[in-house]
Amino acid sequence: MLHSAEYSAGKCVCKNIRCRLFPGSCCPHWCGVFFRMYVKHGTPVKMMEAYLTVLIKGICQSDENGSFLIKDYDVRKAYLAGSIKDVVSQFGMETIILYTALMLKKRIIVHHPRIEALLEFTRALPALTWHRKDWSILHPYVHLSDTELEDLQNCPGYIAGFVDPEVSNRSDLFDVYVNLPDSFITVSQSAKEAMAMGKLHKEVGHLIVQSAEDPERSDSQVIKDISIKTKEILANLLALADKCEDSKITLEGLKQHHFPAATENFLFHLAAAEQLLRI
Incomplete structure (x- = not known):
């Protein structure tokens, strides 16, 4: 007053x-x-x-x-407000699903009935792709209203939080669905091909878990470890692009390197996400 x-x-x-x-x-x-x-x-x-x-x-x-x-x-401190270690503590190796979805700019829906838990968890996720420093993909509290969903669906990739359990039935809204109370992650049928896991994913997943479970390492150090691996992957992708016409990758060009199928698939979709793919 x-x-x-x-x-x-x-x-x-x-x-x-x-x-x-x-x-x-x-x-x-x-x-x-x-x-x-x-x-x-x-x-x-x-x-x-x-x-x-x-x-x-x-x-x-x-x-x-x-x-x-x-x-x-400091904006960097704001970026570090969420805890990647807590995310990994809850989901373990399945954290690689979240990492892959973010790298490929997929649509992630997170559900929890308590908004405090929802905000804490979703705020941490963009740090898995620290090289982008893009928190604009975060929509931490969304309602199942036509107006809000229309705004959300205009975004190519996002992390959206919902307290309404009915969102689990809206498969048109997500590629990856995270049920926080029950600690499980679901990949939608339409995204399974792009999200197929292989040796590279296992390698990155082990790195994430090993770093996060180290009691001597802080959240910022865990993020740095993940970021270093991410930059290595992106550097390899750029090297492949440099060998191609117009520095754009094609599926045919990837096949010439005889990568494992899952790795080839991931690099193809990552090239699309990073705008390195020739259409």
Whole structure:
């Protein structure tokens, strides 16, 4: 409730910040500073001035209303807020399914009835493909409404969280379905070919599990281990592309290297995801 002299009566106010330029972890502090400005002045103009100051200078200072410094919020720390070690602890070798789905930019649906558990788990997943640093694929809390589903289906690949168990019946929404309460992962029939596992997947899966289960290794170190392996895979893929016309990979070109079938299949779909495939 607002009790400032600027108001003739108590009022309620709700503030929402949407900005792609700053990590979401800074928003609670930022909202607090802006809210106190609004209570004092009774106008959004002061808030807009403060916002522009942060946008241009990275700082907003006020003895009365508090200070905000964007440099206090390292985006890399925001990326590391989720725990990959917890993900691996729950799913073990099946974590490779999540890794593969993310590498191939597939659609992942995660269900849990508790939103807190849902947010904690989904936030960690993009770190499996750290080289992209793309948290825009994350839609942590989605409802089964036409409007929200339409927005979701306009995305080529995503991680979407649902508390509604009915989402398990919407196979049109996912390539991979994660049931958090029961700790199982399902690959849809339509995605099984692209998601076929082989020797390379087993190798990466063992690396992920071994690193995550090491009590001496932090989450950031586990992510680094996975990222190094990912960069190795991508470097090999780029080397293959460099040998091809227009630096674009073809299925025929891959077949000349006589990879195991599952590896060839994975590299083909990865090339498509990385826009290295000649159509």
